[in-house]
Amino acid sequence: xxxxxxxxxxxxxxxxxxxxxxxxxxxxxxxxxxxxxxxxxxxxxxxxxxxxxxxxxxxxxxxxxxxxxxxxxxxxxxxxxxxxxxxxxxxxxxxxxxxxxxxxxxxxxxxxxxxxxxxxxxxxxxxxxxxxxxxxxxxxxxxxxxxxxxxxxxxxxxxxxxxxxxxxxxxxxxxxxxxxxxxxxxxxxxxxxxxxxxxxxxxxxxxxxxxxxxxxxxxxxxxxxxxxxxxxxxxxxxxxxxxxxxxxxxxxxxxxxxxxxxxxxxxxxxxxxxxxxxxxxxxxxxxxxxxxxxxx
Amino acid sequence: xxxxxxxxxxxxxxxxxxxxxxxxxxxxxxxxxxxxxxxxxxxxxxxxxxxxxxxxxxxxxxxxxxxxxxxxxxxxxxxxxxxxxxxxxxxxxxxxxxxxxxxxxxxxxxxxxxxxxxxxxxxxxxxxxxxxxxxxxxxxxxxxxxxxxxxxxxxxxxxxxxxxxxxxxxxxxxxxxxxxxxxxxxxxxxxxxxxxxxxxxxxxxxxxxxxxxxxxxxxxxxxxxxxxxxxxxxxxxxxxxxxxxxxxxxxxxxxxxxxxxxxxxxxxxxxxxxxxxxxxxxxxxxxxxxxxxxxxxxxxxxxxxxxxxxxxxxxxxxxxxxxxxxxxxxxxxxxxxxxxxxxxxxxxxxxxxxxxxxxxxxxxxxxxxxxxxx
Numbered sequence: 111x112x113x114x115x116x117x118x119x120x121x122x123x124x125x126x127x128x129x130x131x132x133x134x135x136x137x138x139x140x141x142x143x144x145x146x147x148x149x150x151x152x153x154x155x156x157x158x159x160x161x162x163x164x165x166x167x168x169x170x171x172x173x174x175x176x177x178x179x180x181x182x183x184x185x186x187x188x189x190x191x192x193x194x195x196x197x198x199x200x201x202x203x204x205x206x207x208x209x210x211x212x213x214x215x216x217x218x219x220x221x222x223x224x225x226x227x228x229x230x231x232x233x234x235x236x237x238x239x240x241x242x243x244x245x246x247x248x249x250x251x252x253x254x255x256x257x258x259x260x261x262x263x264x265x266x267x268x269x270x271x272x273x274x275x276x277x278x279x280x281x282x283x284x285x286x287x288x289x290x291x292x293x294x295x296x297x298x299x300x301x302x303x304x305x306x307x308x309x310x311x312x313x314x315x316x317x318x319x320x321x322x323x324x325x326x327x328x329x330x331x332x333x334x335x336x337x338x339x340x341x342x343x344x345x346x347x348x349x350x351x352x353x354x355x356x357x358x359x360x361x362x363x364x365x366x367x368x369x370x371x372x373x374x375x376x377x378x379x380x381x382x383x384x385x386x387x388x389x390x391x392x393x394x395x396x397x398x399x400x401x402x403x404x405x406x
Numbered sequence: 407x408x409x410x411x412x413x414x415x416x417x418x419x420x421x422x423x424x425x426x427x428x429x430x431x432x433x434x435x436x437x438x439x440x441x442x443x444x445x446x447x448x449x450x451x452x453x454x455x456x457x458x459x460x461x462x463x464x465x466x467x468x469x470x471x472x473x474x475x476x477x478x479x480x481x482x483x484x485x486x487x488x489x490x491x492x493x494x495x496x497x498x499x500x501x502x503x504x505x506x507x508x509x510x511x512x513x514x515x516x517x518x519x520x521x522x523x524x525x526x527x528x529x530x531x532x533x534x535x536x537x538x539x540x541x542x543x544x545x546x547x548x549x550x551x552x553x554x555x556x557x558x559x560x561x562x563x564x565x566x567x568x569x570x571x572x573x574x575x576x577x578x579x580x581x582x583x584x585x586x587x588x589x590x591x592x593x594x595x596x597x598x599x600x601x602x603x604x605x606x607x608x609x610x611x612x613x614x615x616x617x618x619x620x621x622x623x624x625x626x627x628x629x630x631x632x633x634x635x636x637x638x639x640x641x642x643x644x645x646x647x648x649x650x651x652x653x654x655x656x657x658x659x660x661x662x663x664x665x666x667x668x669x670x671x672x673x674x675x676x677x678x679x680x681x682x683x684x685x686x687x688x689x690x691x692x693x694x695x696x697x698x699x700x701x702x703x704x705x706x707x708x709x710x711x712x713x714x715x716x717x718x719x720x721x722x723x724x725x726x727x728x729x730x731x732x733x734x735x736x737x738x739x740x741x742x743x744x745x746x747x748x749x750x751x752x753x754x755x756x757x758x759x760x761x762x763x764x765x766x767x768x769x770x771x772x773x774x775x776x777x778x779x780x
Contacts (some may be wrong), residue, residue, distance in 0.1 A: 121450070121457075141450070141460040148449040151442070156470070186567030190580070198583035205591040224587065252696070255568070255604075256638060294696030299468065303438060306446075306464040309473060350694065 118144065124173070132324050133162070133169035134317055142308040143170055152266055152287035154302055157310030160354020163290040167247040170286060178245040179285075181234040183254035189261060193271055194236045197229045204229070225275035236271055236279060243283040252291040256298070263301050313355060315342055321355060322362055329366045336373035337362045340403045341385065344395065350388040361385040375400045417452055418444065421462075427483040428466060431475040435466045455484065549627070549767075561636055562606040562702055562780050564730070575600035605639040606702055606730060608632060608777060611688065613707035614672055615646040615679040621737040621765065622675075625706045628770055630656045630664050641697055645684040645707070646674035649691070679710055681750050682717030689724055698728040702780040704773070706735040706764055709751025719753035726757040731780035735764035735773055 118124045124147070125140035135143065143166065146153035155163040171178035181192055201224050208220055238246035248262070265271060266287060272278040289305060291297055313321060315338055322334040329337075341358040353361075364384040370377050379399045386392045395403070421444055425435040446461035459480055467476050571581060578599035586593045610629045614622045629642040633656040644650045655667035669675070685705075689698065703725060711718055726732050734754060738744055740763035746752055755761065760776050763769040 121460075137456065138460055138463070141457070142464050145446050145449055145461070145464060149442075149445055184567070186569070188568070195580070196584070198580055198587070201587055202583055202591055205587065209591070255566075257568070292695070293470075294699075296469075302468045303436070306442075307468050308464055309467075309470045348690075 127173045131172045150284040152305040154305035160356035161310045167288040171245040179234040179238040180247040238285045239281040242281040244285045246285040248289045252295045349391045353385045357385045424483045428479045431479045563603040564606040566604040569599040570602040572600035609703045610642045614644045616676045649687045685721040703729040704733045709748040711750030715749040715753035722754045722757035734758040737765040739763040740765040
């Protein structure tokens with residue numbers, strides 16, 4: 111598995127490998143991912159929702175043949191949900207069973223057996239270090255709070271976790287860490303400094319068509335092109351939520367499900383819900399569907 | 407071998423020179439980042455311009471604001487231009503980072519409007535000018551100190567999902583069992599936890615247009631105090647013809663330096679007003695992403711809006727839907743017989759939760775209380 115990684119000696123090769131999995135990166139993103147692998151540095155991806163930040167992590171896991179561990183962040187996320195936790199229930203049962211078997215005569219041995227690895231519940235960060243080499247996806251770090259960020263900084267700086275009762279866990283090979291953020295909050299500089307930073311943009315027209323064609327082979331070429339063109343126009347409209355590539359894919363799927371082979375104003379108006387997620391946006395576009403989307 | 411080391415030194419020198427250019431352009435290319443860039447270049451092709459571009463962009467930049475300046479600096483340095491010394495010119499350039507550009511408008515350069523009466527008229531024309539801040543006078547310093555004591559308690563709280571051990575509240579199973587293990591597996595005591603309240607974010611939007619100039623100074627001082635009291639949960643923006651984020655500048659401990667830095671960061675001091683557009687820029691760029699969500703948003707403005715007020719009304723409604731509470735501070739409200747006649751004010755009021763004055767120490771005290779209770 112590791113052999114596949116060492117074969118990648120340039121961003122272009124990585125880009126080609128990623129394309130093989132159906133993820134089409136541009137030059138910057140391929141370079142970013144390549145450097146993250148080569149330099150063992152976490153990759154911090156920022157960008158609008160739906161531009162393919164999370165998908166990149168999955169594609170990289172596939173390319174490198176590594177297992178992926180995903181930590182979804184939210185406010186109040188604690189070390190016991192991110193690192194490890196002791197399975198107290200089972201520890202208690204073990205204790206009772208030991209008592210029943212009169213094993214309590216040797217308290218030291220009993221205590222040692224309580225803090226055995228089998229009573230440890232590994233959470234994503236610990237899993238990623240133990241199952242090395244791996245891909246660790248820390249999704250939507252902007253949703254976590256400052257306390258968690260500070261804690262993450264500690265783990266990402268040396269890729270070790272110390273468990274007082276068991277000892278230190280160190281990754282043989284540092285995991286490939288991908289952090290994503292939708293920028294709902296400014297993430298602290300100290301964390302960003304340890305990472306490679308990449309701002310992901312909406313793909314250009316040709317790439318978007320290619321992505322649609324690749325991900326949705328059942329959609330006709332013409333429909334893919336028209337959806338990509340219409341989506342690109344929607345992005346220029348100053349909407350509350352400009353559609354991302356994920357919405358474009360939803361839209362193409364919706365149109366395809368309705369049996370459309372090309373985009374016409376009527377079907378477009380009926381399926382706008384797949385691509386616009388705010389009532390204000392939908393109303394605005396609905397009124398002028400023809401003009402806005404078809405440039406009439 | 408000597409050749410290789412010369413080549414290496416060339417690369418290092420080039421990168422260091424580039425980092426200087428970048429710093430002059432206002433991107434904080436710290437030494438550890440430059441080191442990372444060198445390492446990144448080592449993994450790529452040094453002679454490939456695009457590889458060098460990406461190696462630098464991935465390691466030296468840390469926000470989308472940096473990208474434009476990076477591109478410009480890259481073109482300048484690798485296009486053969488000498489780096490500009492990072493001297494006082496820097497703050498001017500740094501402005502770019504904190505502003506959300508609106509449409510170009512008909513910007514005029516340095517110009518000074520004459521009489522006092524003119525100052526209370528809203529003007530849509532953009533006049534770019536920096537505030538002329540001197541040292542604070544002893545009276546102002548005293549004012550600031552008093553403000554600080556007044557404002558200290560203004561820290562609205564909100565419930566959070568983070569739980570803390572507590573003597574009452576729901577049972578904390580993990581802690582209880584851990585304790586039981588210590589007692590040989592016997593549950594002798596139930597331990598509890600409770601959600602720990604957190605500070606609610608406070609966002610101050612301070613109007614620095616001409617009509618507000620008698621009050622803007624005091625409001626910014628109020629903002630400095632607010633930021634110093636709760637640096638991580640307070641955001642300050644100035645609004646006029648542009649939106650400028652001044653939170654970073656106001657975080658400086660020393661009030662003199664903080665206000666000087668803020669003054670030089672604001673490009674549209676005492677200019678015109680485009681409340682609706684600027685508010686929209688704030689919501690697009692910051693508010694909707696999270697800054698305004700669940701926050702107490704305080705708009706400090708007299709509501710003078712030159713053009714139509716429809717956009718302002720619309721954006722205020724949008725702000726209301728995002729924010730926990732919207733407070734509007736209008737210095738004129740303190741006057742005897744004040745009626746909200748300014749068009750912008752009338753358009754905004756339906757979306758305002760609390761409407762307060764902001765012209766005196768007592769008014770600031772009241773404002774502080776309003777924020778606290780919001």
